Amino acid sequence: MKSFTAPAIALSSAFFLLFFTTLVSSSSSSSFHPIDHYLISCGSHEPSIIDLDHRRFTGDSSTSASRFFTTPSTRTIPLTNSDPASSNSSPLYRTARAFSSPCKYSFPIQDHRGGTHHLVRLHFSPFFNSTSFDFSAVQFHVLANGFLLLRDFSIQNSPKDGIVIKEYIIRVDSDKLDITFVPKKRSNFAFVNAIEVISAPHDLVADVAQFVNSEKNERINGLLNKGFETVYRVNVGGPKVTPFNDSLWRTWVPDGEFLEKSGHEGSLEIHFSGRIQYQMGGATREVGPDNVYNSARVIKSSNNVIPKSNIAWVFPGIEGYKYLVRMHFCDIASIGPYMLYFNVYVNGNLAYEDLDLSAMTNMLLASPFYADFVVEGLNSESLNVSVGPSNMSLTNAVDAILNGVEVFKISNSLGSFDGELCVESVMKSWRRGNAVVIVPLLAAVFLLLTASVVVQRRRSGGRDTVGWLRLPVDVSEINLKYGSQQSSGKL
Numbered sequence: 001m002k003s004f005t006a007p008a009i010a011l012s013s014a015f016f017l018l019f020f021t022t023l024v025s026s027s028s029s030s031s032f033h034p035i036d037h038y039l040i041s042c043g044s045h046e047p048s049i050i051d052l053d054h055r056r057f058t059g060d061s062s063t064s065a066s067r068f069f070t071t072p073s074t075r076t077i078p079l080t081n082s083d084p085a086s087s088n089s090s091p092l093y094r095t096a097r098a099f100s101s102p103c104k105y106s107f108p109i110q111d112h113r114g115g116t117h118h119l120v121r122l123h124f125s126p127f128f129n130s131t132s133f134d135f136s137a138v139q140f141h142v143l144a145n146g147f148l149l150l151r152d153f154s155i156q157n158s159p160k161d162g163i164v165i166k167e168y169i170i171r172v173d174s175d176k177l178d179i180t181f182v183p184k185k186r187s188n189f190a191f192v193n194a195i196e197v198i199s200a201p202h203d204l205v206a207d208v209a210q211f212v213n214s215e216k217n218e219r220i221n222g223l224l225n226k227g228f229e230t231v232y233r234v235n236v237g238g239p240k241v242t243p244f245n246d247s248l249w250r251t252w253v254p255d256g257e258f259l260e261k262s263g264h265e266g267s268l269e270i271h272f273s274g275r276i277q278y279q280m281g282g283a284t285r286e287v288g289p290d291n292v293y294n295s296a297r298v299i300k301s302s303n304n305v306i307p308k309s310n311i312a313w314v315f316p317g318i319e320g321y322k323y324l325v326r327m328h329f330c331d332i333a334s335i336g337p338y339m340l341y342f343n344v345y346v347n348g349n350l351a352y353e354d355l356d357l358s359a360m361t362n363m364l365l366a367s368p369f370y371a372d373f374v375v376e377g378l379n380s381e382s383l384n385v386s387v388g389p390s391n392m393s394l395t396n397a398v399d400a401i402l403n404g405v406e407v408f409k410i411s412n413s414l415g416s417f418d419g420e421l422c423v424e425s426v427m428k429s430w431r432r433g434n435a436v437v438i439v440p441l442l443a444a445v446f447l448l449l450t451a452s453v454v455v456q457r458r459r460s461g462g463r464d465t466v467g468w469l470r471l472p473v474d475v476s477e478i479n480l481k482y483g484s485q486q487s488s489g490k491l
Contacts, residue, residue, distance in 0.1 A: 031247070032201055032247050032248070032284075032285070032286050034111075034198050034199035034200075035110050035111035035199045036107070036108075036109055036110055036111050036118060036197060036198065036199040037197075037198050037199065038068070038107050038195070038196065038197040038198070039055060039056065039057040039058065039194075039195075039196055040057060040058060040059075040060050040065055040068060040105070040194060040195045040196075041057040041058065041059050041060065041091075041092055041095060041193075041194050042060050042078075042095065042096055042097040042192050042193055042194055042195065043059075043060065043061070043078035043079050043080065043095035043096045043097040043098075043193070044057075044059030044060065044061060044062070044078070044095040045059050045061040045062055045078075046058075046059040046062060047059065047062040047063070047064060049091050049092065050091070051090050051091065051092050052090045053242060053243040053244040053249065054244060055243070055249065057092060057194060059095075060097065060105070061078060068105050068106060068107055069103075069105055070104055070105070070106045071099075071103035071104060075099065075100055075101050075103055076097055076098065076099050076100075076103055077097070077098045077100075077189075078095065078096075078097055078098075079095060079096045079097065079098055079127065079133070079191070080094065080095050081093070081094045081095070081096075081127040083127070089125075089161075092123055092125075092193055092194040093123070093125035093162075093163060093193050093194075095193065096125075096127070096191050096192065096193045097191065097192060098133060098189045098190070098191040099140075099181045099183060099189055099190045099191065100183065100189050101183065102180055102181070102182045102183075102427070102430060103180070103181055103190075104178050104179060104180040104181070105178070105179045105195060106176050106177070106178050106179075107176060107177045107178075107179075107197045108175065108176055109172050109174065109175055109176055109177050110175075111199045112172050112173060112174060112175060115171050115172070115173045115224070115225075116171070116172060116199065116200070116202070117169050117170065117171055117172070117200040117204065117205050117224075118169070118170060118172050118177060118197055118198060118199055118200055119167065119168070119169055119196065119197070119198040119199075119200050119248065120144060120149075120167070120168045120169075120170060120177075120179070120195075120196065120197055121165055121166065121167045121168075121194075121195070121196035122142065122149070122150075122165070122166045122179075122192055122194075122195060123163070123164075123165055123192065123193045123194035123195070123196075124155060124158075124163070124164040124165075124166070124191070124192060124193060125162050125163045125164070125193050126138070126155045126158070126162060126191075133189065135155060135191075136155075136156065138153075138154055138155060138189065138190065138191060139152055139153065139154045139183070139184040140152075140153055140181055140182060140183045140184055140189075140190030140191075141153065141181075141182040141184070141190075141426050142179065142180070142181055142182070142190075143178075143179070143180040143182065143423045143426060143427075144168070144170055144177065144178065144179045144180070145170065145172060145173075145174065145177055145178060146415050146423055147168070147170050147227050147411060147415045147416070147417070147423070148414070148415060148416040148417060148418060148419075148421060148422065148423055148426060149166065149168055149229070149417055149418070150166065150417075150418060151416070151418035151419050151421060151426070152184060152418075165251075166229070167229070167230040167250075168227060168228065168229050168230070168417070169200055169204070169205060169227065169228040169230075169408070170227040170228075171224070171225065171226070171227060177197055179195060179197075182426055182427070182430055185429065185430060196249075198248070198249075200248075201248075201284065201286040201287075203284060203286070203287065204248075204286060204287065205223060205224060205228070206223065206224075206372055207221050207222065207223050207224040208220065208221045208223070208372075209221075209223060209324060209372035209373060209374045210351060210352075210371070210372065210373050210374070211373075211374045211375075212346050212347070212349050212351045212373050212374070212375055213347075213349060213375065213376060214348075214349055217349070217350070217351065220374060223324070223372075223374075223410075226410050226411050227410075227411035227415065227417070228324060228408040228409065228410060228411070229408060229409040229411075229417045230406070230407075230408055231315070231317075231318070231323070231407045231408060231409050232253075232258070232315050232405065232406065232407040233250060233251065233252050233253065233404075233405075233406050233407075234252060234253055234254070234255045234258060234313070234404060234405045234406070235252040235253065235254060235255065235291070235292050235295065235403075235404055236255045236295070236296060236297050236313075236328075236402045236403055236404050236405060237255065237269040237270065237271075237295040237296045237297040237402075237403070238254065238269075238271070238291065238292065238294070238295025238296075239254060239291075239295075240252065240253055240254055241289060241291045241292060245289060245291050246289045246291075247285050247286050247289060248286055252289075252291075252292055252404065255297070255313060255405070258313045258314060258315055259297075259311075259312075259313055260311075260312040260313065260314055260384070260386075266299055266300075266307045266309060267297050267298065267299055267311045268297065268298050268299075268300060269295070269296075269297055270295065270296050270297075270298055270332065270333050271294065271295050272293075272294040272295070272296075272332035272366065273294070274294075274332075274366055275366070276290045276293045276294060276330065276366055276367075276368060277361075277364050277365070277366050277367040277368075278367070278368065279361065279362070279364065279367055282361065282367065282368065282369065283328070283368040283369060283370050287328075287368070287370060288328045288368055288370065288403075288404055292328060292403055292404040293328065293330040293332070293366075293368045293403050293404070294330075294332060295403065296330065296332060296333065296401050296402060296403040297311055297401070297402055298333050298398050298399075298400060298401045299311060299342075299387070299388065299389060299398070299399045299400040299401075300333075300397070300398050300399060301389075301393070301394075301395050301396060301397060301399055302396075304395045304396065305395070306389050306393050306394075306395055306399055307388075307389060307399065308389070309388065310345065310386040310387060310388030310400070311386060311387055311388070311400065311402065312345075312384055312385070312386035313384065313385050313386070313405060314382050314383075314384045315382060315383045315384070315385075315405075315407055316381065316382045317381070317382070318377040318380065318381065318382055318383040318407070319377045319380060319381050320377060321377055321409050321410060321412065321417075322374055322375070322376055322377070322409075322410045322412075323374070323375050323376075323377055323383060323407055323408060323409055323410060324372060324373070324374055324406075324407070324408040324410055325346055325372070325373045325374075325375060325383070325385060325405070325406070325407055325408075326370055326371070326372050326373075326405070326406040326407075326408070327344065327370065327371050327373070327385060327402060327404070327405055328368065328369075328370045328402070328403045328404035328405070328406075329355075329357055329360075329368070329369045329370065329371070329401060329402065329403055330357075330366060330367065330368040330369070330401075330403050331357045331358070331361075331365050331366065331367075331398075331401060332365070332366050332401075332403075333398040333401060334365060334397065334398050336365075337358035337363040337364075337365060338356065338358045338363070339358075339394055339397045339398070340356070340357055340358070340397065340398050340399075340401065341354050341355065341356055341390050341392035341393050341394070341399075342354075342355055342387055342388060342389055342390050342393060342399055342400035342401070343355065343387065343388055343389070343390040343400075344371070344385075344386075344387055345385065345386045345387070345388070346373050346375055346383075346384075346385050347375055347380070347383060347384060347385075348384065348386075351371075351373050352371060353390060354390045354391070354392045355371075355390075356392075357369055357401075368403075374410070383407060385402075385405060387400040387401065387402050388400050
């Protein structure tokens, strides 16, 4: 894919500077205020719980939030972690709600006209010291408005801190969002510690992307109808970015563990202390925060020699789905426009050739830009991205740059993020599983009642009682009674 050529500039330099100063000022001064914003602490009665990022959650048993929980309380159990060793952890993980049968939270949605996307985060942190429940036996499904978010989910392989946060971006077309927890039919229960439902900015998800594989590189659309699960969110060349420093309360992890060990010896980490120039119509702070765009890894030529190597990052555990790869760029390293040209690769395939960030940002340095690529994970167990010099790269200049990477799993045709199973099949499976238990139970009760009647008859010496009708003892008696009824019916 060829890069754009530099646009012709017909404006005077004074008007040009005033025009872009206005665009940058109006864009950077705006702040995001989600229409729908629900932060729920599950199992808690407290009306206000402040997490470590200074966000205010509301207990689902409190007066103001109990309306979201639409399941009878007899089918759920609030849990509290009384372990003093966990006192330094987030208060979100000191309570939870457990479910013994399908239960749901229902959130009113105001921002849904035409179908809008919402961020959904589910927090899980088991109480391994619990004496009431065996958290190691937890296994359940999670559904949300026709999407299967989790299937047979358990916390057997949870991280060292025991905290698992699942994040999704899903389309909502109705006036409510239902999140349903369904225990596996033979599991003890499902549970959740906290739930977030937040309106996503309209520019967070684009309808178009570039589909890249070994055979083609083409523009595709239709992504607005899909759902997305966040798999990786990486700040390249910089430190961890916590939710407190992100307008959508996301976490960006450092790129060190994903950086390919060989081939990046010529790369450098750079950090920018100036102002990130967000432009109207371009990437916003909701797409990527300042702390992502003000750091990067770069390839820089030296001694009039352009390096022949790329910087690469490898993301394991990618298979079976299509993935959206979002790569974030911001030229915080060049001394002037039109000095940075480089190639972008996804899974070893050329995704963007001779990328010129100056053309993408109207010649403004330190202005963010992102590119979306869709890849298939059918025949691989990892995904890799890389940047490197192109045939247009200049000596004594920056020859490649990358600021951030996000990898999202795209929902399949069944609306599932976890296997070839739809929401309807999960609910049918639950009902069938319970039927398998109920039918033998009813049969056992019937046999027990029959046995008690037989015992009662024997004790009474075989005499008929008022509540017991003698059954016919031979076929002729049955036929006789049936024939008599037929005859009387004809008269």
